[in-house]
Amino acid sequence: MATGGAVTARQLARQLGVSQSMVSRAFDPATSVAPAMRARILEAAAALGYRPNGIAAALTRRRSRIVGLVMGELQNPFYPAVLEQMTLALQAAGFEALLLTVPPGQQADACLPRLRQYQVDAVVLTSASLSSAGATHWLGDGRAAVLFNRTASGATPLDSVACDNAAGARLAAEALLDAGRRELVFVAGRPDTSTSQERERGFLSAFAARGLRAPRRIAAGDFSYEAGHRAALQAGNADGIFFANDILALGGMDALRHAAGRRVPQDVAVMGFDDIPMAGWPGYSLTTLRQPVAAMIEATIEILQARLEGDRQPARALRLPAALVPRGSFLPAA
Amino acid sequence: MATGGAVTARQLARQLGVSQSMVSRAFDPATSVAPAMRARILEAAAALGYRPNGIAAALTRRRSRIVGLVMGELQNPFYPAVLEQMTLALQAAGFEALLLTVPPGQQADACLPRLRQYQVDAVVLTSASLSSAGATHWLGDGRAAVLFNRTASGATPLDSVACDNAAGARLAAEALLDAGRRELVFVAGRPDTSTSQERERGFLSAFAARGLRAPRRIAAGDFSYEAGHRAALQAGNADGIFFANDILALGGMDALRHAAGRRVPQDVAVMGFDDIPMAGWPGYSLTTLRQPVAAMIEATIEILQARLEGDRQPARALRLPAALVPRGSFLPAA
DNA sequence: ACCGTGATTGCATACGGATGCAAAAGCCCT
DNA sequence: AGGGCTTTTGCATCCGTATGCAATCACGGT
Known part of the structure; x- marks a missing residue:
């Protein structure tokens, strides 16, 4: 002080x-x-x-106007922009952001005592989640919590804001199928994340809708460049690969081109999800689905404020639509 | 609360x-x-x-144990890792991190009132700086401040921790010259940053030491991929380019290969600075200088604590050595 | 058993502002 | 001018913890 x-x-x-x-x-x-x-x-x-x-x-006042920002996966280039916009939006709404980091894939429960100690009014969990017990306990204190880019699993009573991963992934599948690609592969990321699960589900749903057999699935295990690289090497002669996110896709493209000797998009179409800055770089020119980050952040803050003002409605899972961004790694039929 | x-x-x-x-x-x-x-x-x-x-x-206690973390340039992939490690280190030292964002290139002075209002004990300014007046005023309150990856300009009485940009850049120049490259170019980033200035100075010093005429200089104007891309297109038939940081270098490499039709490293050697994760990707394999991030963070926190405990020594500019990381974009002679 | 000394403990108050309550001050109308 | 109301303002108190000071305790020595 x-x-x-x-x-x-x-x-x-x-x-x-x-x-x-x-x-x-x-x-x-x-x-x-x-x-x-x-x-x-x-x-x-x-x-x-x-x-x-x-x-x-x-x-x-018994309100600190401090919001805890719990980030997992900071090394995924999708998040720096989120972080930047989120802090600016919080500031604009009269809050300060206390930043906590959580080892990827770990529950954020361990942060709660520290957040509680600093009397944080609310938490935004970005690519991190909370056990059901932790959530209940936290909310029971009159504090708010919102999951960002994750959806609550099971009966965890948490609000969440994410993009419509399933619908976006379905768009990807349809675009690939419409272009006549038939040997498709889905590369999954961290299996315990709602993003990977929903994107997989959406991707598969397009096949079911057309009565096609499900595409091959490769488990990358993780949302990293290296994991994408390894996964792509197992893709054999697939003619289209949808990666659960961009960073996987970039690793995959490099593997396909430099290690597997395949041409993108001629031999194999590649799609990712998120639209991180590098997806637009000419070296990759990755076709992907863009998350509506600004709108998601805005929604997050609105929910937060409503909850802090005493809104007691049941938890909602808000989903905003993802937009297809066509680039060189796969040009969808017009 | x-x-x-x-x-x-x-x-x-x-x-x-x-x-x-x-x-x-x-x-x-x-x-x-x-x-x-x-x-x-x-x-x-x-x-x-x-x-x-x-x-x-x-x-x-009149001490909040909260440290303000002011970040400029969050979109530079060098920073997410810094941010992550910094928050973890602060937590380990018993502090919480309040995150503020500042539009790149702007003074952080505008954040001070908000930090003061929340009774923050100290600030770490990462790729952001403070006016001399702002610094004096802040320090006068018994608060601490440390510049990270920047050095104080002029008489601003601020401690700083950075890597030895000049020495690192000189290493780059010497490696390029030793390999027989003669048509060298330096691509500068934001002109008002100590990083760009020091790297330029260090690069030039190698030429002076050998009695060679100074290399060409291209002002990218900014530390962005796009700026690097544009800059590289002006490099003509240079046979070696040292970019003021990795993100510039990546943009430059893409421009050289895809737009200028030049081969890297055969036609033109490329070097960057920072060693961001993407520098190691096979598509780029960028030779660069690695900043000792962990050591820099450790030093930052030590300085912070010393100052908070009343250390009144004159401000110091600590510099830690950068290490050359040889990769495919230029293989230094062994 | 008694005293001195250092280690423990309780008491009272301060930190800087927010807020319920009652007093004071305006204001409008008859 | 006086009564009824609505604003404004001041007073006193509280938020949850830290800490100076004085009281109490434990214990060793004689």
């Missing part, structure tokens, strides 16, 4: 000959203060550099 | 028949409490899920 020369509300008040409460109220737009008085206080505050002590305010 | 069912020190104390102060002291390893008493309290605390309220503690 190091309250070096920090001016306090009392000092400001004394100097103005008013009570400390008035200073406090002047900063709360919801309370009624005579306009002249408020102006006088705010002006003096600006002059002296006074700003209410957020820590002290949190103590009495 | 939402202190739902949160147990307070008083409740715990009452239940144990001791005073609230004892509970407080039991959690502070520095105070002397009868071992049996401490054990009893900690045990009961664990049973009831009590943890001291960090917000309240911050208020009395």
Whole structure:
């Protein structure tokens, strides 16, 4: 805290000959203060550099306006942009973001005590999840929690915001099938993630709808470049591969071209999911499905605020549509 | 804060028949409490899920144990790993990380009031900087600040931790020259960053030392893939290009290969700086200089702690050596 | 058994603001 | 001018913990 020369509300008040409460109220737009008085206080505050002590305010208000941001998978290039936009959006909504990192694939439960200790109002779990017990306990305290880019498993009572992975993956399958590709392969990522599962389900559903037999499935095991690379080497003579995300697809493309000697897209069409920045690089030019990140973040924050204001509706799983981004790694029939 | 069912020190104390102060002291390893008493309290605390309220503690202790992490350039793939390791290291040192984002190239001064309001103990500025006035004011409050991967400009009294950009860049120049490359080009990034400036200086110094005329310089203007791509297209028939960082180099390589029809490394050797994950991908296999990220983070935190404990020495600019990572985009003579 | 000394413990208060409640001040209308 | 109301304002108190100070305790030495 190091309250070096920090001016306090009392000092400001004394100097103005008013009570400390008035200073406090002047900063709360919801309370009624005579306009002249408020102006006088705010002006003096600006002059002296006074700003209410957020820590002290949190103590009495019993709300810290701090949101915990729990990130798994930071090394996936999809997330830096999310992180950046998310912190900006939180700031715009009047929150601060406390950043926690969780080893990929691990439950975020271990972070809860620390978040609780710092009286965080809410958590956004990005590619991380919470045990059902952890979630219930957390929510029971009147705190909020939203899963971002994950959906709650089973009966875990958590709100979630994600893109419609299944529908997006189905678009991918349909585009590949419409282009006449028949030897298709799905490369799965981390098996315990809702993203990988939903994308697989959506991809398969297109085959079922057309009465085609299910495509081959290769388990990459992980959402990494290396895993995609390894997986692609097992794809044999497939003429189309849909990877559960872009980073897998990039590894896969490199393997296909440099190790397997196959041409993309002539010999094999490649599609990914997320639309990370590198997907657009000319060296890859990866056809993919774009997640509506900005809209997802906006929705996340709206849910958060509603919950903090006491919304007690049952948890919702919000899904926003993914958009097909055609690029050189596979040009869908127009 | 939402202190739902949160147990307070008083409740715990009452239940144990001791005073609230004892509970407080039991959690502070520095105070002397009868071992049996401490054990009893900690045990009961664990049973009831009590943890001291960090917000309240911050208020009395006048230290929040929160560190502001100001990030510019999050879209540069060098930073996610930094961010991840930094938060983990901060956590290990008993701090929480408050994440703020700053538009690239902008001073971080605008964040200070918000950080001050939340009584942050210290700031780590990663690829962002502070005006001299802002720094002085901040430090004057008894708070700490460390620049990471930047060095303070002019008389700004800030500690900084960075890798030895000049020495690293000189290594690059020497390797290229030793391999007989003569038509060299330096591609600069954001002109107002210490990283770009120091790398340029180091690169040039090798030429001066050998009595060679300075290499050509192309200003990319920015540390982005696109900027690197554009810059490379102006490189003409250079036989070696050193880009101010990896992301520029990747854009450059793609431009050289796909747009300029030049082979890397046969026609033109390419080197970057940072060693981001993609530099190791087979499609690029970029020879680069690796920043000692782990050591840099460790040093950052040590400085932070020393300053918070009252260290008043003049600001230091710590530099850790970068290591040459030879890859396919240019194989230095052994 | 008594005193001195250092280790434990409890008491009271402070940290900086928010807020319920009651007093004070305006305001409108008759 | 006076009564009934609505705003404004000040007072007092509380949020949950840390900590200086004084009281209490345990224990060794004589």
